[in-house]
Amino acid sequence: MIMPLNQSNIVPMGVSPRHTLSLDAFGRMRSDLLEVGHIVIDNCFSINQVKEISSVCGDFLAKYEKAFREGKMSDTEREAHLNATRDLPASAQKLLIRMLYRSQFLNLLRFLLGHNSVVMFRNDQCLRKIHADYPLRSVGLHHDTQFVSYVDRTFTLWLPLTDVLENSPTILYAHRSLNPSFDSIDPAIRWHEKTAHDEQGEDYEPKKEKREMKMLEFIKQHSKKTYAPRLKIGSAIVFCHDVLHGTFMNRQSKGFRYSMDCRFSVDFDRSMQPMDSPKKTHTLYANPGPASAIRTISFNLDHPPVYTPHHSHPDIENGTPTYEGYSYARKYNVDYDFASYEKTMPDVTREVLAKRMIYDRAARRLFRLTAANLIESNYKKFVTKIYNRCKSYWPKKK
Ligand SMILES: O=C(O)CCC(=O)C(=O)O
């Protein structure tokens, strides 16, 4: 059936359960999670603390955007940049941990998981940048099965880093009872390993229209059991791993939203092999390795957060080329692709390097390299200029 595309009345009609984070609401939150699968928690965290995370992430993304526009990215870096998802930078992770530690939110997770010690997964902390102008750079429908080969369930924290207003791109949830198998969802709207992002490609427009149409069909079919919650900075969403969800935007959407999401569970036996992936869901093979390779942070009651032994820096483990990761690798002699970072340096400027040079050997090295590049390119420009000037005076060949 061909459907006209301007059906602005086809929108998710479900009303998300909303709560504030008080102890006496924990029981109702649990039953809403069991029934609907997700809940919105209004005023979950301090607005200032979320704004601080948001500003670190905003600066981080802006540096990559600048490097992208200036053509200073390797092919892999470019591809990562055009994706909706990046790994949360280590500096934002630090702020997140500080915000979570001793928060009432952790108590809610303790209540939901029935355990005093809660782990947050570090291998899969996602920073999302969703722009209404680029609907194909979005996260297709999926279940959060990244870690359920090791634990029986996880809860995801979805934290908006910008206000998610009536017309902003947001996130779509299906009601818990609506559980189509991953294979039965049209490929145009379900999650893909690789985001189709090439706006220059010939098939871009048809792909975009197909995605839009299939999304409308899906929502029309399940209108009352689909949700597109709106929430402001400081509020958050919690949802269960087996609930279908993905980016939501339509023709009415405007602007962009940034958000981050990460998963929580109880700890698990580090010597275990991954169990078979649950039927009917789709495993995002974030961690195909053994359980021992999964990095976590444990939050125990009244103890500072405990990290599983990590031999590296989160940005190195995640493969995000940052100055922090580069200098960590230099300092501790960690295996690292130094040459590729030195070639592009996507997140750091000469001014920042100059400031850090006094106390940081890695900054001195990078500064030397940028200076050498500058001299080399200016030297080439100089020689070319002289050559072009002289050329006209040289005797012409007969
Ligand atoms: O933010 C999105 O669009 C997708 C988020 C997601 O998949 C998640 O929070 O697990």
Ligand SMILES: [Fe+2]
């Ligand atoms: Fe997800």
